[in-house]
Amino acid sequence: MNLLIDSFISAILLLKSLDAEVCAIVLVSLKVSSSSTLIASLIGIPAGFAIAFKEFRGKRITITILNTLLALPTVVIGLFVYAFISRRGIFGPLDLLYTQKAIIIGQVILIIPIVTTFTIAAISRIDDRYRKSAMTLGATTLQTAGVVFREARFGIMAAVIASFGRVIAEVGISMMLGGNAKGFTRTMTTAMALEYDKGEFVLAVALGVILLMISFTVNLFFNYLQGRARV
Amino acid sequence: MLFEIKNLTKVYGNRKVLDIPELRLEKGKVYGLLGPNGSGKTTLLEILSFLLPPTTGEIVYDARTVDFSEAFLQGLRREVVMVEQHPILFTTSVYKNVEFGLKVRKEPKARRKRMIHEVLDLVGMREFAEASAHKLSGGETQRVAIARALACSPKVILFDEPTSNVDIENQIAIEGILRDINIQKGISVIFTTHNRIQATKLSDRIIFLFNGKPASSIYENIFSGSISTDGNGNKYCLIHNKVRLAVRTDKTGYVKISVDPKMIKVFPAQDSSAGGHKLVGRVMQLTDEGDHVRALIDIGIPISVLLGREKYKQAPILTGERVELFFPLESVEIM
Structure with missing residues (x-):
């Protein structure tokens, strides 16, 4: 119990002192996670929309594959991307390994299935009468899609929140592709793993508390957006 | 057009x-x-x-x-x-x-x-x-x-x-x-x-x-029922296990029937002169439809009957009244 209380106090003190190293770690984490969530959303939301909206051969198997990919371990993605961007890989000359871009690539692969499947679920749940109403009122296909998107906005927002939560909390990809380089690719989770290895439990747990606080703040923000959108 | x-x-x-x-x-x-x-x-x-x-x-x-x-x-x-x-x-x-x-x-x-x-x-x-x-x-x-x-x-x-x-x-x-x-x-x-x-x-x-x-006109009084034959060899349709309507058909088993509301005849309950296939019911609702008066009669199932205005004037029925309904064989159509 003392460990947790001490850690919590340390976390508050660390935040209060605006420790430069901690700030750098938090910023790297936020930057990398936000970028990968944004990129995955830009790909996954339209993809989910298209899969939910269109009838095509292999639709069911596509959804099954996406559902399977939800369970993809971060280490597998780490290895897979490593094979491509390491010196001997086909993208080796781009010098991506142990950079923030490498982490973002891995994380995008990790969460595209989350954004896509959540979007499919959100769109599929929308009453078909919205589509018919928009169409009979003279909307084009794109405008009709806009109506359905608007009605599914809370579900889609949940997809984005879940994806952000997944990437800010993951450690495998950040460690394998980022390399945990201080000031460059050290994220909160890789820093926690390092502090744990060093036996600095209090600092490790303090970083964990900070991570949860950030997640909480981000969720509060999304919650606020949802509240405004409901009016 | x-x-x-x-x-x-x-x-x-x-x-x-x-x-x-x-x-x-x-x-x-x-x-x-x-x-x-x-x-x-x-x-x-x-x-x-x-x-x-x-x-x-x-x-x-x-x-x-x-x-x-x-x-x-x-x-x-x-x-x-x-x-x-x-x-x-x-x-x-x-x-x-x-x-x-x-x-x-x-x-x-x-x-x-x-x-x-x-x-x-x-x-x-x-x-x-x-x-x-x-x-x-x-x-x-x-x-x-x-x-x-x-x-x-x-x-x-x-x-x-x-x-x-x-x-x-x-x-x-x-x-x-x-x-x-x-x-x-x-x-x-x-x-x-x-x-x-x-x-x-x-x-x-x-x-x-x-x-x-x-x-050409709407089918009314549509019910599902099963065709059976009584002891005298007469066929009837049993609706909701409550009402038996005499029918003329070669079909057996479950069927859908429609009863023409204009062909059903209504008499006061004590009048037994009509003969034939009669059922007793209670008048639930009367509606004015111009040349006709529509009566909704509960005989175990709700039956809609259309009465000519002149005929209705001669022998009016009231809501809540008990009446006898006569269903001519040709009033029931198997669909």
């Missing part, structure tokens, strides 16, 4: 839900599409509103042969709007719901505002303009949906059972709106209903639909 339909069918799987050899609808009229549940009314309405392509057949709308490509249909949908039986409003304000059709038609903002207020006035919902659409009652939702359709200034409005889910006050209001838009704005109206009185009251012409096909 507004619509000219030839050899139209709609098939779902192995089931032909619509089969209309020919149908012509004129401009500026009110048409009532009358038929029981599952007769294909909604499917026909969705085809006429260009939301659903037919399986086969030809539709000519306003002298244009409809090719069911999306680009062509989008143009036609700007002229024909459908209001669903259970309309759904977008989760925003009433104002923005009505604005939708105007926005997609790129109407200028000032004109949009004027038109929205005009149609909300027409349906008596002006004071709800800023209300959240999903907080409205069923009747209010129906009225906003009508306003939303009217705002598009369509040439045709199709209503799917516009008053089936609203209270009497909203029903009167909606029926008034329906008449007004036809008379004042010259909009052609096609509506579905299974209420014969409403169809008679509101429409210039009634189209009867039964099992997906146009019928």
Whole structure:
């Protein structure tokens, strides 16, 4: 119990002192996670929309594959991307390994299935009468899609929140592709793993508390957006 | 001519839900599409509103042969709007719901505002303009949906059972709106209903639909039952294990029957002169239908009987009264 209380106090003190190293770690984490969530959303939301909206051969198997990919371990993605961007890989000359871009690539692969499947679920749940109403009122296909998107906005927002939560909390990809380089690719989770290895439990747990606080703040923000959108 | 339909069918799987050899609808009229549940009314309405392509057949709308490509249909949908039986409003304000059709038609903002207020006035919902659409009652939702359709200034409005889910006050209001838009704005109206009185009251012409096909008149008193034979070799249909009606048929097992309300004879309960196949019931409701009086009689199942006005005057019956019903063999049709 003392460990947790001490850690919590340390976390508050660390935040209060605006420790430069901690700030750098938090910023790297936020930057990398936000970028990968944004990129995955830009790909996954339209993809989910298209899969939910269109009838095509292999639709069911596509959804099954996406559902399977939800369970993809971060280490597998780490290895897979490593094979491509390491010196001997086909993208080796781009010098991506142990950079923030490498982490973002891995994380995008990790969460595209989350954004896509959540979007499919959100769109599929929308009453078909919205589509018919928009169409009979003279909307084009794109405008009709806009109506359905608007009605599914809370579900889609949940997809984005879940994806952000997944990437800010993951450690495998950040460690394998980022390399945990201080000031460059050290994220909160890789820093926690390092502090744990060093036996600095209090600092490790303090970083964990900070991570949860950030997640909480981000969720509060999304919650606020949802509240405004409901009016 | 507004619509000219030839050899139209709609098939779902192995089931032909619509089969209309020919149908012509004129401009500026009110048409009532009358038929029981599952007769294909909604499917026909969705085809006429260009939301659903037919399986086969030809539709000519306003002298244009409809090719069911999306680009062509989008143009036609700007002229024909459908209001669903259970309309759904977008989760925003009433104002923005009505604005939708105007926005997609790129109407200028000032004109949009004027038109929205005009149609909300027409349906008596002006004071709800800023209300959240999903907080409205069923009747209010129906009225906003009508306003939303009217705002598009369509040439045709199709209503799917516009008053089936609203209270009497909203029903009167909606029926008034329906008449007004036809008379004042010259909009052609096609509506579905299974209420014969409403169809008679509101429409210039009634189209009867039964099992997906146009019928010369509506089938009434439709029941499911099983055919059996009694000790004397007479066949009868047992309905809901309560009522036995004599029938003439070669069919066996479960069937659907229809009883012609004009052919049923009604006598006071003590009168035993009629003979034949009689059943005793209680008069539940009497309705004035011009030349006829319609009586709803409970004989274990509700039976609708149509009595000629003159005959009714000679031997009136009262609600709550016990009566005997005689069903001639030819009044029961196996479907």
